[in-house]
Amino acid sequence: MDKGIEDVCDTGLGLGLSYKESVSISIDQQWRRGTPVEPSLTLGLSGDPFGSESKAKQPQFSRWKYCFSVKRKKDMREDEAETHEKVLTGRASDEEEDGGARKKLRLTKEQSSLLEKSFKEHTTLTPKQKQALAKHLDLRPRQVEVWFQNRRARTKLKQTEVDCVFLKKCFETLTDENRRLQKELQELKRLKYFQPSTHMKIATTTLRMCPKCDKTTGRDEDGAGNIAPSPKPLFFNYFTHSATC
DNA sequence: CATGTCAACGAGTCGA
């Protein structure tokens, strides 16, 4: 996504929506883009440079990790495909959580589609449903739970984007309308300036004047000359001629 | 559970 939603939503409506670039941009991505994130060149460290439990809090090492990720992928293709396959299916992920780099599970198409189908039916799961789904998909309940959490969050995010676009359109429409009405008001004021006597005599609430033929109409008077409130709307479109003529 | 973030990964681009 090239545009942050704050760009899209610069409507002045005070929506107060903030949106980090494409949900989130990892530090290594920012680093690669030239954003001033200090890369640490602690390449001399071997194995797990920051300890198993602190790895998530050490983004400055991401570049280091990235540099090796390419090789890792390549190596994996050659001789670790089998191991990786286990990770991909999620079946080996329990054993993988022993302090190494966080493994990326990739759900199979079948797993994804079933999760999606389930999500369409209910966006939250009861413990029973979670268990059943996990068993059926050969995943851990925790994975199913996380998947649903992420899915809800991302659905909401997308909906927010849609709402934002809609509100922006509303704002533009209202701005146009406001501008048009202001213009109309100016015209009416100008008109009033040139014909003060007419307006002084007749209550403005009952006056209908056609600006084209310059006649006032629509005075609802009873027989005694009393002015009755007009049942019609006060405002008419100056530019499209009065309906009273 | 919502939210923010990290990071693995795949796909696409580009220059050598």
Added chain:
DNA sequence: TCGACTCGTTGACATG
């Protein structure tokens, strides 16, 4: 063609 790199997606985790 290949490696380096960018970018978007998404599984996983931390926190309130």
